[in-house]
Amino acid sequence: MKEIRLFPRVGSFAEDKDIAREVRLREITPLLEKNEEIILDFDKIDSTTQSFIHALISEVIREFGSDVLDKISFKNCNENVQKIISIVVEYMQI
Amino acid sequence: MKIHIPNSAFLGNIDPFLRTFDTSDPEVLEITANKQWISIHPIVLSMVAALGLSLKPKNIQCEHLEARSKHYLKRMGLFDLLNIDSGIEITEHEPAGRFIPLKQIDNSENLTDFITEVIPLLHLEPNQVEPIRYILSELMRNVFEHAESSVGAILCAQYYKKSNTIRIGIVDRGVGIMKTISASHRVLNDIEAIKLALTPGITGTTRRIGGTDYNAGAGLFFIKSIAAVNKDFFVIYSGKAMYKLLKADSKKQIRLHSDPSKDKHSEGDDFANWQGTVIGVDIKLDDREEFSTLLGLINQTYSQSVRERRKEYYKKAKFI
Numbered sequence: 001m002k003e004i005r006l007f008p009r010v011g012s013f014a015e016d017k018d019i020a021r022e023v024r025l026r027e028i029t030p031l032l033e034k035n036e037e038i039i040l041d042f043d044k045i046d047s048t049t050q051s052f053i054h055a056l057i058s059e060v061i062r063e064f065g066s067d068v069l070d071k072i073s074f075k076n077c078n079e080n081v082q083k084i085i086s087i088v089v090e091y092m093q094i
Numbered sequence: 095m096k097i098h099i100p101n102s103a104f105l106g107n108i109d110p111f112l113r114t115f116d117t118s119d120p121e122v123l124e125i126t127a128n129k130q131w132i133s134i135h136p137i138v139l140s141m142v143a144a145l146g147l148s149l150k151p152k153n154i155q156c157e158h159l160e161a162r163s164k165h166y167l168k169r170m171g172l173f174d175l176l177n178i179d180s181g182i183e184i185t186e187h188e189p190a191g192r193f194i195p196l197k198q199i200d201n202s203e204n205l206t207d208f209i210t211e212v213i214p215l216l217h218l219e220p221n222q223v224e225p226i227r228y229i230l231s232e233l234m235r236n237v238f239e240h241a242e243s244s245v246g247a248i249l250c251a252q253y254y255k256k257s258n259t260i261r262i263g264i265v266d267r268g269v270g271i272m273k274t275i276s277a278s279h280r281v282l283n284d285i286e287a288i289k290l291a292l293t294p295g296i297t298g299t300t301r302r303i304g305g306t307d308y309n310a311g312a313g314l315f316f317i318k319s320i321a322a323v324n325k326d327f328f329v330i331y332s333g334k335a336m337y338k339l340l341k342a343d344s345k346k347q348i349r350l351h352s353d354p355s356k357d358k359h360s361e362g363d364d365f366a367n368w369q370g371t372v373i374g375v376d377i378k379l380d381d382r383e384e385f386s387t388l389l390g391l392i393n394q395t396y397s398q399s400v401r402e403r404r405k406e407y408y409k410k411a412k413f414i
Contacts, residue, residue: 011206011210013209013210013227013231015206015209015227015228015231015232015235016202016205016206017235017308018202021307021308024307046220046224047224047227047228049228049231049232050232050310050312050313050316051231051232051235051309051310051312051313054305054308054309054310054312055307055308058305058307058310059307062307079386080224080385080386080389083386083389083390083393084389086393087389087392087393087396087397088310090393090397091295091310091396091397091400094397094400094401094404
């Protein structure tokens with residue numbers, strides 16, 4: 001299981017979707033292709049945007065199907081971060 | 095181009111201002127102002143700055159300002175940003191807690207620095223900062239992604255103590271919403287394009303409902319929703335059209351609409367042509383709904399809307 005800490009990359013406000021896409025392309029997708037499980041660690045992140053979360057995970061849900069969510073865990077998310085992740089996860093499965 | 099800074103222009107009464115400026119000669123900008131008093135929303139300052147930044151300083155003519163509040167324009171950094179001499183002298187005070195002077199932001203790194211360094215100067219509580227930085231980040235990223243603006247994003251903000259409100263104006267001189275949305279959707283005019291841009295799941299980058307890997311078509315819907323939930327003004331103006339979310343009755347229960355036509359609003363498509371996009375939003379700092387409550391409401395509305403729109407696009411089996 002691989003843990004990806006986001007705070008060192010984006011700071012306490014995770015809003016830079018270019019970085020989100022880079023993390024997805026360089027780390028998340030290659031790990032999922034190897035069938036590995038991933039922890040996305042939001043420790044020290046106060047808030048985020050829907051655009052950031054969309055760029056981080058929407059394409060892996062589209063590409064691998066919603067079962068991929070069994071392989072991704074979201075760690076240390078505060079209430080608002082959880083809600084924004086839930087919004088993206090939900091609309092990507094409609 | 096001619097722009098007259100009026101006596102008063104806030105989001106509630108901005109319509110006359112948007113009808114009066116003249117963009118007929120794009121090589122020259124003539125700035126005039128009310129001679130008694132100037133009291134304006136940051137959206138007006140951002141628009142004046144964006145027009146001026148498309149020109150060389152020698153092509154900007156600013157009349158000698160007489161209004162007693164003329165120092166406000168200087169303090170907000172208008173003349174420094176345009177590199178013109180206004181003849182106005184002021185003693186500058188520490189801006190913390192009151193305003194964000196005019197800023198020109200043209201790339202992602204500048205935006206990250208801006209959010210890190212400037213927003214804390216507003217000295218807000220953490221729950222007050224959250225919607226403001228959310229709005230600023232999403233709007234400015236929209237400019238970088240879609241607008242192709244020669245001047246980047248121009249913004250400023252002002253805190254108003256009496257109403258305990260932050261007012262924000264963000265402007266670009268890019269291709270405008272109609273051109274962006276038309277890349278993937280058929281639209282007949284500017285107001286139709288603005289309304290589509292406000293609809294969840296619609297983006298100019300693809301016809302696919304729900305967007306691409308990089309763009310969900312949700313940013314403007316989120317921002318309109320933040321304003322709607324808190325019963326604040328929100329204005330979006332591009333080309334000849336303006337959509338204004340009006341303040342809802344404070345006693346009425348909050349309901350978000352995926353179709354912007356169903357929100358309490360005003361609209362028009364006979365304004366002076368603005369090449370690019372102008373957005374103004376007021377954020378009341380007291381009596382706010384918690385951001386988490388807002389996110390719950392957005393989730394319900396967004397998912398329902400995307401579901402309905404996807405159904406519209408599904409082709410059905412043809413039985414003969």
